[in-house]
Amino acid sequence: xxxxxxxxxxxxxxxxxxxxxxxxxxxxxxxxxxxxxxxxxxxxxxxxxxxxxxxxxxxxxxxxxxxxxxxxxxxxxxxxxxxxxxxxxxxxxxxxxxxxxxxxxxxxxxxxxxxxxxxxxxxxxxxxxxxxxxxxxxxxxx
Amino acid sequence: xxxxxxxxxxxxxxxxxxxxxxxxxxxxxxxxxxxxxxxxxxxxxxxxxxxxxxxxxxxxxxxxxxxxxxxxxxxxxxxxxxxxxxxxxxxxxxxxxxxxxxxxxxxxxxxxxxxxxxxxxxxxxxxxxxxxxxxxxxxxxxxxxxxx
Numbered sequence: 001x002x003x004x005x006x007x008x009x010x011x012x013x014x015x016x017x018x019x020x021x022x023x024x025x026x027x028x029x030x031x032x033x034x035x036x037x038x039x040x041x042x043x044x045x046x047x048x049x050x051x052x053x054x055x056x057x058x059x060x061x062x063x064x065x066x067x068x069x070x071x072x073x074x075x076x077x078x079x080x081x082x083x084x085x086x087x088x089x090x091x092x093x094x095x096x097x098x099x100x101x102x103x104x105x106x107x108x109x110x111x112x113x114x115x116x117x118x119x120x121x122x123x124x125x126x127x128x129x130x131x132x133x134x135x136x137x138x139x140x141x142x
Numbered sequence: 143x144x145x146x147x148x149x150x151x152x153x154x155x156x157x158x159x160x161x162x163x164x165x166x167x168x169x170x171x172x173x174x175x176x177x178x179x180x181x182x183x184x185x186x187x188x189x190x191x192x193x194x195x196x197x198x199x200x201x202x203x204x205x206x207x208x209x210x211x212x213x214x215x216x217x218x219x220x221x222x223x224x225x226x227x228x229x230x231x232x233x234x235x236x237x238x239x240x241x242x243x244x245x246x247x248x249x250x251x252x253x254x255x256x257x258x259x260x261x262x263x264x265x266x267x268x269x270x271x272x273x274x275x276x277x278x279x280x281x282x283x284x285x286x287x288x289x290x
Contacts, residue, residue, distance in 0.1 A: 025175070033272055037272060052168060052172040054172075055167075055169075055170075056164075059164045059168040060164055069163075069164060071157045072157045072158070072159075072161035072163075
């Protein structure tokens with residue numbers, strides 16, 4: 001039962017990240033503005049992140065689909081989601097009226113509670129894959 | 143027991159290597175796109191927006207005219223607010239009255255002037271986002287709308 005559940009979660013998570021990555025990679029300038037609006041990094045770093053993060057999302061998305069790299073991809077996604085959740089919480093705490101940047105321009109104005117609930121749900125799913133994926137490999141090797 | 147430990151170490155090592163490979167793999171297309179877009183932030187990029195881009199914006203735009211009042215009176219983008227260093231305190235309430243989350247604030251002055259950059263910076267410091275600058279200023283608007 002565990003394997004199909006893990007595969008389903010992995011595929012859903014993968015599609016989510018691949019879609020988000022493609023949208024952002026196709027409109028880097030919008031994503032750059034979104035990163036800048038958080039006021040957390042310099043303009044230069046925001047420029048590089050606007051180019052790198054979408055492709056990291058795409059590569060980890062594909063990494064989730066292939067079982068051999070699923071653990072590694074889910075660990076990367078956990079790290080990414082912790083950073084995203086931290087950035088959103090920080091923006092909320094500072095009372096910023098900004099766009100999420102989660103899906104490029106399509107994301108529109110940020111609704112903090114909804115985005116945080118969604119990110120935490122994704123984080124739990126990725127954590128599940130990271131933790132139970134290890135157990136599965138261990139059982140296989142035994 | 144020792145074999146199990148060794149297996150765990152190998153497994154963690156493999157996971158770490160794959161994670162690094164996935165992260166490194168993303169660098170390739172990112173570097174290609176940076177090659178096209180430029181490895182440094184283009185000068186117009188942080189705040190620049192062309193008139194075509196501004197007109198395509200689906201949400202209503204708050205236009206801010208940063209030129210002196212006499213120039214504003216002779217012509218401006220319809221609906222624009224006149225906000226400059228001279229009337230900053232007086233006109234700021236109008237800006238807050240027009241602004242709503244999701245609306246872009248676009249500041250302009252005459253072509254080639256730096257005042258719009260400065261006013262945009264000051265508005266941004268108030269916490270409003272996104273605040274952009276119209277590339278080509280009011281001249282770009284006049285070219286696209288002769289007689290305005």
